Amino acid sequence: MDSPILENIFREIQLDTSAERAIYLQLSDAILLLIKKGNLRSGQKLISSRDLAKLVGINRITVSKAFEELQMQGWLESFVGKGTFVSSHIPEVEPTKLQQDTINKGQKIAGFSLNEKEYLSNPYFVPNVTYHLDDGYPDPKLAPLKELYRAYRNQLTRSGIYQKFGSYGSPDGSEFYKQALSRYLNDSRGLNTTEENILSIRGTLMGINLVCTALIKPGDVVVSGIPGWQRAEHNFLHAKANHIGIPVDEHGLVIDKLKKICKQKKVRMVYVTPHHHYPTTVSLRIDRRLELLRLANEYGFIIFEDDYDFDFHYAHRPLLPLASADENGMVIYCGSFSKSFSPAFRMGYLVASENVIKHLANVRMLLDRQGDHILDNAMAELLNDGTVQRYVRKALTIYEERRDYFCNLLSNELDEVVNFTIPDGGMTVWTKFDKRINLDVLSQKAYARGLYISDGKMHQYPTYNENAIRLGFASSSIEQLADSVHILKGLV
Incomplete structure (x- = not known):
């Protein structure tokens, strides 16, 4: 044995034969930790693979594989006839006591500061009760999951494998899905769209965040109802917008309050859930809908229409979206299948003028190269064959x-x-x-x-x-x- 000190250092290494990680990788991790902590110095010779194998209770071949792994990474270097050494290119570190419980433990606290904001503290809770x-x-037991499974499987087995899997697709979604969705929205919601008016997204929150990133500048005025959806409001704050809340009564957003704000400030966007206001579920009355559209045309602000549960209206036919009456391209319409099928499926869409969709798609590529075209195409099949309807x-x-x-x-x-x-x-x-x-x-x-x-x-x-x-x-x-x-x- 070369050194009793080295013997004591290596004797503290503990390996777990029941763990999924290979033994030689566990050993290389432990040696690497010794080097990082300065317990093994730059240029220091290691004990032989035979002696180390005896100390930790494994065979010599496993130790050699661990050495080879660290050599390939540049931490060790070997010389024929001389032995294995810690790389001479590693800077000196003051040695610290090896603590076994630090091996394979995730880092808890970063060494740099975070730009933390109060609104970014969004605790979520997943209930686990009856x-x-x-x-x-929605009730996922009612959703056409078998049909969706078959449609998804079809996408995996049909022709065009390279086009589906061999390269990236369009950031705004697959043509097949956008065409099917365009027909569906035109038929069910009275919209007037082509596939060029549609951007596939991963749910409403992504749509709000994307619009805020692409179209809202610091200081822009964004108006929404109080009470409202705090997830949306946090996106306004994150975009450094000047968020102004206005009241909601039994007839929805109080548009007269918005009118007063428009006379005093330049409003960039109004966020609204007109069909069933979140959280109060009231519908925006027809006169207020028309006045909101008129104000948007007069003052040039964006209307972000979040139509999260259009399909479920019981008293009469669902009220058509603001987007169906928008003649000047002022409305960005957002919908989602997550509220229809299950929140687990992240399938949503933005509908807007063609130039807006192109702009949003370009910005989207900075964050998410594209959506899930396979899932989108599977949903397109369900739209085309009437399953969704x-x-x-x-x-x-x-x-x-x-x-x-x-x-x-x-x-x-x-x-x-x-x-x-x-x-x-x-x-x-x-x-x-x-x-x-x-x-x-x-x-x-x-x-x-x-x-x-x-x-x-x-x-x-x-x-x-x-x-x-x-x-x-x-x-x-x-x-x-x-x-x-x-x-x-x-x-x-």
Whole structure:
């Protein structure tokens, strides 16, 4: 043995034969850590592979492979007849005690500062309980998953393999998908589009972020309703926009407030969810819709229309989007299949004038070269063969039944502590609780009983707090809705 000190250093190395990582790589990792910590110096000779094999209890060939791995990376160098040495090109480091628990552990704290902002703190929570009155998600059991699977499989087995897998495609989406989506939107929403008006995106949030990145400059005025969707508002803040919130009443965004702002400031964009305002679910009345379009034409601001659940309207046919009446290219229309099928599928789209789509596609390439063309093409098949349309009709009937049943439950069981209006559409009931009820405490107690509900914090503002939350009914069965209300009744 060359040195008792080296012997003690190498004796502390521990290898795990049950781990997935190969033993020789574990050994090379351990030796590398010794070098980085300065326990093995530049130019220092290592003990022989035979002696090291005995010390750590493995065969000599494995040690040789570890040495070879580190030689290829430049950490070790070997000389015939002399042995293996730590590379002489490595700078000197003050030695520190080897701690085994630092091997293969991820770095927790970066050595550089972060440009942290309060709005970037977006904690998310994935509930793992039996019952859920969520933010308004669809029931994935109703989604045509088998049909989507078959369509996706077809994309993997049909001809044109190089075109699909051998190179990049268009950043705005596949032609096949955009053509199918254009026909679908024209037929179902009264839009007037071609495939050149469409950009495939990975959900609504990506669409908002992309528009903010491409079209909003620091200091630009962006207006939206209060209460609203804080994820969207955080994107406005991240773009360094001047965000102004205006009230929302039983008829939607109060357009008279917007008109006053337009007379005082140059508005760049108005973000609106006119079909079912988030979070209150109210629809923007027709006179306000027309006035919003008129103001956009007069003052030249963008209307970002977030139409997150167009398909689910129960009182009558869905109100056509603002984009269907837009004659001057003022509206950027955003939709998503995530709210129709499942949030797990990141499929959305932006619709706008051709030059806007080209600009957004160019900016998109800085972040995401392209979307998932294979998934888009699979969805195109479902649009073309009518699967999506049949699914929407089926789901609409079931969700309406669940809405009626759930609202009756709330009225009969919780009438003294909640106040709500039966929504014309959507998948949630905007529910105001008695002010004496602490929603944060209620959500914690409900979760302990196996029921997830929001704590309401995302709907609170310095100037607005109705002690209200969205109670989603679409993703639960009739029996689950009954059990959920029973749990709430027992708590309040």
